[in-house]
Amino acid sequence: MKVVRLVKKAKKGSKEALLQLIMDQRDDYYRLALTYMGNENDAMDAMEEMIVSLYMNIHQLKKEAAFYSWSKTILVNSCKQMLKKRQNLVLVDEWDSEESAHDPYLQSEQHMEIQEMLTIVNEHQKEAIQLKYFHDLDYETIAEMTKVSVGTAKSRVFQGIKKIRKQYRGEVDG
């Protein structure tokens, strides 16, 4: 398996292999970083931090096949640390205005609705829902990233969706 082979090379110190692993899923990483950082430049900064951190710590990764969930967890940590440093917690709400150039669908009704929906739920639920639905991550990984148990991660998604559903249905049907 290609990923395992590359991870093994990266573990032995190959920067090329590590870079290739990241570049193979660059859009996924980038979108994930963008969700937290809110703009292109900061998202790339976070990815720089991530890749250095991966390079320094990859020998500690035991399951090669888990590289992507492991590295994405590190990316989320890097993002959060950077945000904490700046004490400037921006989540998706604010990046819309700055990122219009990157989002061809920004102006669509549908999009606005989703953003509105997400304002109903709390910050934790929103983060979990975004990770689950927008970044296609499994609950184990979401739990790792948000430093909670798998059960909590699941419940945040379910409770969040439930809350939105209730409100949304209420409005539409009502």
Next chain:
Amino acid sequence: MDDIEKELLERKKQLDEIKAPDELEGRLKLALDAAPVTKKVMPKWVMTIVALFFLSLVSYNYNGLAYYGKKIIGFDDLMGGTLAELNEEGMGQTIGQQVVLEDGSQLTVDGIMTDANQLILYYTLSKVKDQEDITFAKITGFLTDSNRGAGTSMLNEEQSEIKGELFFDPVSPFAKKLMLEFTKLTEGGAFMSGSISFPYDPNKAMQTEIKQNIKKKVKVDKGKINFKTITATPTVTMIKGTVDVENLDRVQLPFDKVELLANGQSVELLGSGITSSLGGAKFELRFSALPKKLDSLELVVNEFVGYTTVNEQIPLSTTAEQPFKMNGYDLWVKDAVKTDAGVEITIATDEDVLLDDVSVEGQDGIVPLETTLRQNYETTENEKVVKVRTLLFATDALPDTLQIKGMHHMKAVGEKIEIPVK
């Protein structure tokens, strides 16, 4: 699937349209290039060689001797003793080729030194502004595709000029013209790649002094090392071979305690590299140049990476001042705290120690190591370098003991190989 989930999936499709910017790759590459590899000088990495995979663990130490090169001028602070002497003797080739880059900075290839082991290049980047960085990938030319190994550079006080020394794989004796490829970060954060060509005179390459087979195997704790060849040139002494050792990658510099003795005197180990290829791992050790008058040459494997089962239980009440003794090594428990993520325990050991099968025991029972969060090298008061790292355990209660089943570390070997020189 209900409406909400449909909406979310629809939104995901839209988000999927967002692509990573093109400059991302360059930025990641630069960040990686700047990542520290070893503790002393920032080394740069040797890159891949076609089908062979990669080279790791490169370390370089420089003497920084005060010789004043009259030939290739202005690199006194960068050139090590041997290279400075060779330069003094006029063994280098001055070049002086310049190119002005898009952003107004100016790159000059001042000179090169070549032999059968390597090409050393001296460059100057002038008129630079803040926050700019330049990296070099390789040198190409006729029958030549030489990847960069180590490199070191200095910024002048005014921060307007960078001078650097780069080591490349050797170039072909048939090349008459070489091309240096570079990538530079501009003020605006964009990347530009380019190249500079310069003439090369293969006749000025320095002669190889010794080139012979060693063909000796040394058995170590977890496998064997096969020393194959030695090639001594005026700039460096290169020893190559293969290595088949199970836990080779468990210490940072497994070849650090391999010594080359010329006339009974230790020759400085400049660096070591390991490439893993289809046929197993290959290594190369770079030692300083050999003395001109050579009577004897010996290769000594003093220590090599090995494994010891310890089965220790370390009480977490052990304080940072009083280290725990384990298999003759010190282990300091510096801190044990509860965080949102679990219990984080910060420990320090000798730099060559990597613990194996680590867990904690407390009221939650035995909890295995989740991951290592941070790792740093620190120098203690008595000048000893220790490796400090923070271990994360997924438990909510502060445990009583830290359990360690085994450790990878440098183990005594004491094998000597005589290399006939006459």
